[in-house]
Amino acid sequence: DAGVIQSPRHEVTEMGQEVTLRCKPISGHDYLFWYRQTMMRGLELLIYFNNNVPIDDSGMPEDRFSAKMPNASFSTLKIQPSEPRDSAVYFCASSQPGTGSEKLFFGSGTQLSVL
């Protein structure tokens, strides 16, 4: 299996622009998580899905952030409009049925820089 695939690996954009991050979970996994990693705050859970349904989005910073999972093999995290404080590494992770966060498989992340 190719593992969790995230794209792009790096994204540089200007303040105010829309940013879309993409994630393909491991086939057969039914949980999908979006995390944000910064030096100041470490790893923060933004939102997670179970069977394509958003379960908890309490970690989403504000209305500028939105996430979707239209099918079992694809999810997006969108920031509109982007701000410099959104600069971070965004990770997607998935896990096997029935395990939740017991064992997460992480993608390599998207390094986002908002100028």
Next chain:
Amino acid sequence: AQSVTQLDSQVPVFEEAPVELRCNYSSSVSVYLFWYVQYPNQGLQLLLKYLSGSTLVKGINGFEAEFNKSQTSFHLRKPSVHISDTAEYFCAVSPLNTGFQKLVFGTGTRLLVSP
């Protein structure tokens, strides 16, 4: 709510020396405990986990951790480190009453192994 404290942001050590990375947590409910490792430019990988049973848990790459309920600690140890162990290590907890659905991470400890 849960919180995880990793007091050491960076731990330098010589190759073949022993190492201990400290982790303390705070929670009003019982938790499961995890250690993840992040190699440069990669996502996180599960090292080991404590769910129940023996308080000494063995993981991959020769690492082990001991759960101490009275001290609310879950320190990670390795008797002899290699250069390849250079990475960032994250301690995490998941409350029992969420069914593994939410993982709270510490801020990480960077292990630097030199020859």
